[in-house]
Amino acid sequence: MRLDVRKCLGNFTLQARLSLPARGVTALFGVSGSGKTSLLRLIAGLDRPDEGVIHIGKRCLVDTTRGHCLPPHRRRIGVVFQEARLFPHYRVRGNLTYGMPASARSRFDPIVDLLGIGRLLDRMPGTLSGGEARRVSIGRALLSDPELLLMDEPLTGLDGARKHELLRYILTLTRDLEIPIVYISHDPKEISAIADHLVLIEAGGVVASDSLERVLSRIDLTTQLGGFDAASVLEALVTRHDDEYALTHLDLGNDQTLVVPLVDAPPGARCRIRIPVHDVALALSSPADTSYRNRLDAVIKRVGTLQDSPTSVELLLEVGHHPMRARLTRKSFDELGLAEGMPVKALIRCVAFDMRHL
Numbered sequence: 001m002r003l004d005v006r007k008c009l010g011n012f013t014l015q016a017r018l019s020l021p022a023r024g025v026t027a028l029f030g031v032s033g034s035g036k037t038s039l040l041r042l043i044a045g046l047d048r049p050d051e052g053v054i055h056i057g058k059r060c061l062v063d064t065t066r067g068h069c070l071p072p073h074r075r076r077i078g079v080v081f082q083e084a085r086l087f088p089h090y091r092v093r094g095n096l097t098y099g100m101p102a103s104a105r106s107r108f109d110p111i112v113d114l115l116g117i118g119r120l121l122d123r124m125p126g127t128l129s130g131g132e133a134r135r136v137s138i139g140r141a142l143l144s145d146p147e148l149l150l151m152d153e154p155l156t157g158l159d160g161a162r163k164h165e166l167l168r169y170i171l172t173l174t175r176d177l178e179i180p181i182v183y184i185s186h187d188p189k190e191i192s193a194i195a196d197h198l199v200l201i202e203a204g205g206v207v208a209s210d211s212l213e214r215v216l217s218r219i220d221l222t223t224q225l226g227g228f229d230a231a232s233v234l235e236a237l238v239t240r241h242d243d244e245y246a247l248t249h250l251d252l253g254n255d256q257t258l259v260v261p262l263v264d265a266p267p268g269a270r271c272r273i274r275i276p277v278h279d280v281a282l283a284l285s286s287p288a289d290t291s292y293r294n295r296l297d298a299v300i301k302r303v304g305t306l307q308d309s310p311t312s313v314e315l316l317l318e319v320g321h322h323p324m325r326a327r328l329t330r331k332s333f334d335e336l337g338l339a340e341g342m343p344v345k346a347l348i349r350c351v352a353f354d355m356r357h358l
């Protein structure tokens with residue numbers, strides 16, 4: 001999808017130029033009021049830009065210079081909002097088939113299975129739990145046979161267990177269906193688990209748009225990425241399990257192996273892991289007497305500082321084929337005599353697995 005739009009809303013101006021991948025999940029992240037929902041509404045056709053163009057593949061949805069603006073129902077875009085917005089007087093089945101084109105009929109059963117809503121088909125929306133209602137609303141969006149799915153904070157307001165369950169369904173969906181998703185969330189953990197591409201929005205503008213791994217590795221964006229709590233997210237290959245110690249070996253490329261608590265995925269699977277900066281320490285040589293399980297070869301690619309944190313130094317390392325962030329005190333950095341381009345050992349204590357298997 002390509003878009004280049006401008007829209008004034010009162011004294012707020014949204015001005016965005018973006019080119020998004022045709023597959024996978026693109027997350028829009030930014031503080032409250034930065035313009036995420038306004039952008040989604042322009043894509044869905046719920047609002048018109050004052051100026052601009054929006055294309056999905058070769059299809060032109062909007063081109064204001066030609067006075068062209070497709071209405072929402074002709075855009076082939078499914079939208080899932082924070083609240084489910086089901087028709088209260090239709091059963092679940094009626095909600096799912098409302099507006100379903102004949103071309104989507106054959107997908108009814110697979111989508112119902114995928115979302116685990118088969119046993120809810122004869123229920124009225126008022127009797128569903130929050131998580132069930134969201135799943136039905138995702139099903140309805142998918143059965144409109146969309147080329148693009150827009151999700152505006154679909155997990156907000158759900159409790160921990162429901163949130164986790166729905167996140168699992170959405171992850172399955174991204175793996176099993178070819179439909180690209182644009183996903184708004186305030187929750188960095190959710191984004192780390194689900195997104196392939198990350199767009200940072202600030203004051204109505206696009207600050208960054210790139211793969212999740214690359215945006216999270218940008219030291220200059222640490223403030224905007226504040227909620228992500230400075231962590232690296234990277235995708236690794238499961239090579240083997242060590243059942244005796246309940247550990248899994250992951251290949252990071254260039255002969256670098258990360259050993260983590262047992263991952264429930266077979267050798268050969270790809271999984272995504274998150275490594276907070278405070279779990280990474282650096283050494284000049286490989287210390288023998290340390291409890292750090294992982295001692296990886298790394299190169300310091302970039303060194304930066306944060307305005308509001310004068311005691312620490314931000315580092316961008318390269319480990320295997322991956323960027324990885326670390327944070328040291330300025331004193332340790334100076335005492336070790338570190339500099340850009342230096343090879344070091346990255347000592348990694350533990351690794352968070354709020355992660356997905358790909």
Ligand SMILES: Nc1ncnc2c1ncn2[C@@H]1O[C@H](COP(=O)(O)OP(=O)(O)OP(=O)(O)O)[C@@H](O)[C@H]1O
Pocket residue numbers: 009010011012030031032033034035036037038039
């Ligand atoms: N119809 C409108 N008239 C005037 N201002 C508007 C209108 N719609 C949105 N705004 C303003 O535009 C800005 C962006 O709003 P938007 O809802 O897109 O932000 P957001 O990033 O989605 O925020 P949140 O994360 O809180 O949902 C806000 O300052 C909002 O008050």
